[in-house]
Amino acid sequence: MPNRARFVIHISLLLLITLFARPSSALSPSTAEYPYSLHAPEVSREGYFVLNAQAQPSISVQSLWVDHATSAEFSHITRSYPWLGRGVADFQQITLTGFTSGDHYFRLRNAAGDVLSNVVHVRVDHYPLWQALGLFFAGLTVFILLVVLIIANHRTASRTKISQSKGANHE
Amino acid sequence: MLGLTGFSVLVTVCLILTALAPVVLLGLWLKDLISKQLW
Amino acid sequence: MNKATDFALDSTLGLSLVAIFGVLWIAFGWYLGRKNKSHEDFALAGRNVGFALAAATAMATWVTSNTTLVAPQLTYQLGVWGMVGYSFAALGLILFAPLAARIKHLMPHGYTSGDFIRLRFGRAAWWVFMVISVVYAMGWLVSLGMAGGILLQALSGLDYHIGMSAILLICVGYTLFGGLRAVIATDFIQALIIIVGVVGIAWFLIDTVSLETIHTELSTDHPQLLDLLFPAAVMFLFNNIFFGLGEIFHSNVWWSRALAFKGKVAFKAFMLGGLLWLPIPIVTGFIALAAPQLGIFPPTADMVGPMVAAEVLGKVGAIVVFIVVFSALASSLDSLLAATSDLVTRDFYHKKLRPAASDQQLLRVNRYCIAGLGVLTWLLCLPQIATLGALLNFAGAFVASTIFPIVFGLYQRRLTGGYAALAMGAGTFAGLVSYFAIGFYVAALVSCVVSALICAVGLWRSRTLFNWQDMQERA
Numbered sequence: 001m002p003n004r005a006r007f008v009i010h011i012s013l014l015l016l017i018t019l020f021a022r023p024s025s026a027l028s029p030s031t032a033e034y035p036y037s038l039h040a041p042e043v044s045r046e047g048y049f050v051l052n053a054q055a056q057p058s059i060s061v062q063s064l065w066v067d068h069a070t071s072a073e074f075s076h077i078t079r080s081y082p083w084l085g086r087g088v089a090d091f092q093q094i095t096l097t098g099f100t101s102g103d104h105y106f107r108l109r110n111a112a113g114d115v116l117s118n119v120v121h122v123r124v125d126h127y128p129l130w131q132a133l134g135l136f137f138a139g140l141t142v143f144i145l146l147v148v149l150i151i152a153n154h155r156t157a158s159r160t161k162i163s164q165s166k167g168a169n170h171e
Numbered sequence: 172m173l174g175l176t177g178f179s180v181l182v183t184v185c186l187i188l189t190a191l192a193p194v195v196l197l198g199l200w201l202k203d204l205i206s207k208q209l210w
Numbered sequence: 211m212n213k214a215t216d217f218a219l220d221s222t223l224g225l226s227l228v229a230i231f232g233v234l235w236i237a238f239g240w241y242l243g244r245k246n247k248s249h250e251d252f253a254l255a256g257r258n259v260g261f262a263l264a265a266a267t268a269m270a271t272w273v274t275s276n277t278t279l280v281a282p283q284l285t286y287q288l289g290v291w292g293m294v295g296y297s298f299a300a301l302g303l304i305l306f307a308p309l310a311a312r313i314k315h316l317m318p319h320g321y322t323s324g325d326f327i328r329l330r331f332g333r334a335a336w337w338v339f340m341v342i343s344v345v346y347a348m349g350w351l352v353s354l355g356m357a358g359g360i361l362l363q364a365l366s367g368l369d370y371h372i373g374m375s376a377i378l379l380i381c382v383g384y385t386l387f388g389g390l391r392a393v394i395a396t397d398f399i400q401a402l403i404i405i406v407g408v409v410g411i412a413w414f415l416i417d418t419v420s421l422e423t424i425h426t427e428l429s430t431d432h433p434q435l436l437d438l439l440f441p442a443a444v445m446f447l448f449n450n451i452f453f454g455l456g457e458i459f460h461s462n463v464w465w466s467r468a469l470a471f472k473g474k475v476a477f478k479a480f481m482l483g484g485l486l487w488l489p490i491p492i493v494t495g496f497i498a499l500a501a502p503q504l505g506i507f508p509p510t511a512d513m514v515g516p517m518v519a520a521e522v523l524g525k526v527g528a529i530v531v532f533i534v535v536f537s538a539l540a541s542s543l544d545s546l547l548a549a550t551s552d553l554v555t556r557d558f559y560h561k562k563l564r565p566a567a568s569d570q571q572l573l574r575v576n577r578y579c580i581a582g583l584g585v586l587t588w589l590l591c592l593p594q595i596a597t598l599g600a601l602l603n604f605a606g607a608f609v610a611s612t613i614f615p616i617v618f619g620l621y622q623r624r625l626t627g628g629y630a631a632l633a634m635g636a637g638t639f640a641g642l643v644s645y646f647a648i649g650f651y652v653a654a655l656v657s658c659v660v661s662a663l664i665c666a667v668g669l670w671r672s673r674t675l676f677n678w679q680d681m682q683e684r685a
Contacts, residue, residue: 046442047434048287048511066507079431081507091509097286098432098502126434132441139448139655142662146455146613147305153621154308161315172429173290173436179421181290182496185297185489186416190409192269192486193402199262200398208260208472210391 035059036088036108040120047124048097051106053117055088062087062110066094069105072119083108099124218520218528224366227532228373232380235540239384239392249572252389253321253552254470259394261479264471267394268483270401270541271463272303277491278404278538279357282515284446285495286508289428289435291443293495298447299454303484306458310468310476312620316681322549323465324557329681330619331627338634340557342460342608347550348590349605351583354543355591361539364513365520365532374591377536381543382584386577390470393544400537405490407534411519411527412493418522419503427503435499445651449606452654456609459616463549551579606654607641611661618665623676629668637661 036059039052051066064083069076084091096106101124108117173181203209219227246252259267277296284292317326327339359374384392428436458464468476498514501507504521508514516535520528555576560567567575615630641657 046287047440050510082505084507084509093509094507095286095509095511095514096507097511098289098428098435100434127441127445129439129441129444132439132444135445135449135652135655136447138659139452142655142659143448143451145662146617150305150308150617153617154312157312157315157621172433173438175422175425178290178425178436181294181492182412182416182421185492185496186409186412188489189405189412189493192405192490195482195486196262196266196269196398196401199265203260203262209263210256210258210260 034115034117036064036117038106038108038117038120040106040122042121042123044099044122044124045127047099047101047126048095049122050093050095051120052093053083053088053108054092059088061089064088064116065109065111066096066106067109068096070103072105072121074105074107074119080109101126218525219366219532221366221368223529224362224368224532225372225376227529228362228368228376228380228536231533231536231540232376232383235380235396236383236387238396239386239388241388242392242395243388246389246391246573249569249576251391252573253548253555253576254466255390255394257470257472259467259471259475261472261475261482263394263398264467264475264479265482265486266401267397267467267545268303268464268480269486270397270404271467271545272299272458272483272487273401273404273490273538273541277487278408278494278535279361279512279515281491281495282498282518283511285435286498286501286511286514288443288446289432289437289440289499291438291440291447293492293498295443295447295450296495297488297491298451299491300484300488301451302454302458303480303487305455306464306468307477307480307484309459309617309620310464310471310480311474313465313468314471314473314476316620316678317469317683319683320469320681321466321556322553323460323462324553325561325683326465326616326619326681327630328557328561329683330676331615331630333627335615335627335631335634336557338631338638339460339612340553342612342634342638343462343550343553345608346457346461346605347546347553348587351543351546351550351587352590354539354546355587356594358536358539358543359591359594361516361535362532365516365528365535370594371592375588377539377543378584378588378591381540381547382580385544385547386580389576390466390548393548394470396544397541400541403537404534404541407530407537408490408493410530411523411534412497414527415497415500415518415522419500424500424503428499432502442651449651449653449655452610452613452658453606456606456611456613456654456658460609460612461549462553463545466549466552547580547583551576551583554579554583603650604642604645604653606650607645607657608638610641610654610658611635611637613658614662614665618669622669623678624669624672624674625665625676626668626672626674629664629672633661633664633668636664 035056037054041049064087066081066083067077068079070078081096083094104122104124105119107115107119109115250256281293281296284296320326324340328336355374355378358377359370362368362373363370384396434440471479494515497518501514501518504518506517506521508517516531519531555572559575560572611634615633618625619630637657637660640660641653644656645653
């Protein structure tokens with residue numbers, strides 16, 4: 001039995017080593033041709049999300065911009081966001097916010113306008129309003145109940161306190 | 172959508188109220204200090 | 211762009227500021243602590259805190275790092291509703307005002323929230339309550355310690371471990387010397403520093419980039435942030451309110467204050483503290499809305515406030531932010547250290563281990579507890595594990611379950627310990643399940659509703675009446 005256990009461990013270790021030994025480019029072939037690989041969540045339900053960037057080891061330090069477009073072809077760049085600091089050397093991520101529902105595409109570029117990364121796609125899908133308002137009114141109901149409860153009890157308690165002290169005065 | 176007027180009023184009013192807070196606190200402190208009610 | 215890259219302050223200046231404040235606070239704590247003769251002096255400031263200091267401490271303790279960091283973060287993420295919703299957390303202080311008066315009336319000689327639960331509901335509920343309290347207190351302590359280290363690093367490049375250790379050492383130092391008296395007096399000064407700093411930053415911001423340009427930028431490029439029917443923000447609103455209510459209603463930080471305030475001061479102080487606190491998150495949150503206009507898109511959302519301030523005011527701004535954040539962290543950290551060590555000293559040492567302990571022994575144990583908690587927090591902060599700080603995120607599920615048991619426990623004689631324990635346990639469980647199954651925006655709400663329903667059943671089924679005289683326990 002111990003021999004078989006050892007065999008299983010060896011095989012699994014071997015598998016693990018081969019897994020790690022694969023070049024990173026083999027894991028995501030689409031990003032290999034760019035100096036940076038950009039990552040983003042597929043869906044955001046709140047309209048804000050974090051973009052992550054990783055640089056290939058040989059990339060020199062440079063300022064970066066994130067381009068935003070509503071189509072994958074980037075035929076019309078709606079807006080550019082400056083990456084904080086000296087690009088990936090300082091910060092690996094950027095938090096963008098305030099997007100409306102729909103498809104949003106992002107990619108990195110440098111000051112000269114050269115495209116430096118793959119295109120990432122984030123689908124912003126805000127919660128339906130009925131769901132939000134449902135929770136809102138559920139919360140409101142419980143809250144009003146609590147406030148009424150506290151005020152009513154506070155009044156009763158102060159009244160009994162007053163009558164108690166009055167009673168004490170009479171005695 | 173919150174309009175410019177609503178936005179400005181909200182921020183300005185809150186800024187003024189916040190700015191008044193130290194005045195209120197220092198006033199109360201002075202009152203307590205004079206009447207020896209601090210602690 | 212280089213300005214944001216190089217740290218806003220050099221680390222020598224950062225360290226000097228920390229050292230100056232450290233020496234001042236500790237000396238002040240020692241000065242105030244000279245009068246402490248008994249354990250009651252140390253833990254409850256002699257139960258004689260006046261209105262001004264009481265209102266200021268209520269406000270300042272609630273202005274945590276959360277108000278200076280999370281309010282801008284939520285505003286950056288959820289827009290106008292984020293800051294308005296965050297400011298509704300003031301309702302916690304305001305609604306605690308009547309409860310504080312009741313607490314003072316029911317247990318004039320009590321020490322902690324644990325005392326109340328033990329006397330009113332018995333052992334089973336006490337255990338559930340203690341687990342909730344400890345999870346919350348440790349989550350908050352660790353997140354404050356880590357926030358201190360991370361912030362000092364972000365602003366001045368000071369090493370995380372040095373910043374984190376310094377802020378813990380300073381807070382433990384003056385709390386150890388001065389007890390609650392030092393905590394309250396430093397809170398008063400810290401409250402003034404925080405407000406003046408925040409108002410100054412907001413004022414400069416409006417002066418540099420007008421409200422109009424901020425509004426125009428937001429409506430063209432980030433319309434969702436101005437949307438009053440922003441679904442995620444609408445969902446977050448009441449959950450956040452119940453989270454805040456749970457935090458204040460259960461935590462010994464607030465109970466020990468209610469018990470320490472002079473006679474009729476408790477009600478007025480919490481009411482005024484809440485009203486003074488109400489507009490602050492809108493002012494700090496608004497700072498974040500200027501970020502897009504200034505071209506600031508932070509790596510993580512919680513850095514947005516300090517980054518905008520440093521950008522607008524340059525070096526002076528960075529110093530102001532540094533001092534404000536440091537004060538906000540300290541005013542919560544000291545309170546939490548004092549209140550949690552009171553809980554350990556009173557509820558575990560005095561009531562479970564050594565009922566015959568003398569006053570001087572209690573005083574000594576309380577001091578050991580403060581130092582011990584400081585060391586424990588330091589050890590937990592050392593590896594800088596983000597998940598530990600995230601503990602506070604689902605603390606909402608824990609604390610919201612205590613709201614109804616505490617309110618009914620304070621006013622209704624019918625609710626029994628069994629139902630209170632069940633309400634807190636099941637509420638927490640349901641809150642945690644909904645946190646992972648649905649999302650963060652329902653955890654506190656579900657927890658509160660489930661515990662309210664169980665309490666309602668408890669009130670309806672119960673045939674026994676609690677005798678209020680049983681609350682009167684002599685120390």
